[in-house]
Amino acid sequence: MNELANTAALREPCVPGLFSEEEGARLHGARCTCCNTPYFPRVATCRNPACEESKIVPCTFGGEGRLWSYSVADFPPPLPHRYDKPFVPYAIGVVDLDSGLRVVGQMVDPVEVMRVGARVRLVIEPIHHEDGKAFTSWKFKLL
Numbered sequence: 164m165n166e167l168a169n170t171a172a173l174r175e176p177c178v179p180g181l182f183s184e185e186e187g188a189r190l191h192g193a194r195c196t197c198c199n200t201p202y203f204p205r206v207a208t209c210r211n212p213a214c215e216e217s218k219i220v221p222c223t224f225g226g227e228g229r230l231w232s233y234s235v236a237d238f239p240p241p242l243p244h245r246y247d248k249p250f251v252p253y254a255i256g257v258v259d260l261d262s263g264l265r266v267v268g269q270m271v272d273p274v275e276v277m278r279v280g281a282r283v284r285l286v287i288e289p290i291h292h293e294d295g296k297a298f299t300s301w302k303f304k305l306l
């Protein structure tokens with residue numbers, strides 16, 4: 164077994180069912196086929212007050228988008244959130260995916276290079292390591 168395959172076998176989602184990476188980074192959400200509103204995570208009924216008929220179907224989101232805004236986490240988060248020590252400040256982005264979904268996620272790149280309006284791509288990356296496993300979540304990487 165090569166090192167890459169070995170590393171992949173040790174990856175585990177922080178929260179099962181919210182995302183996948185087998186066919187590229189994907190968030191598992193939903194979309195209302197009546198009013199086209201995207202949702203992540205999934206919902207049971209459409210929340211758009213202008214929607215005439217809630218028709219929710221499962222939908223995945225991925226690919227690219229634009230950084231709408233961001234904030235900087237410059238101190239360690241409290242439990243149950245986990246992180247690799249020593250703590251390194253990181254950016255939390257609000258991203259408008261090209262598919263219409265606005266979603267919050269940790270940014271891969273250093274805080275110093277963040278800029279509102281930048282093009283980004285959804286990725287699945289480790290957020291902390293424990294017991295020989297890499298626990299993953301969705302993040303955004305600058306293009």
Ligand SMILES: [Zn+2]
Pocket residue numbers: 195196197198199200209210211214215216217218
């Ligand atoms: Zn709707």
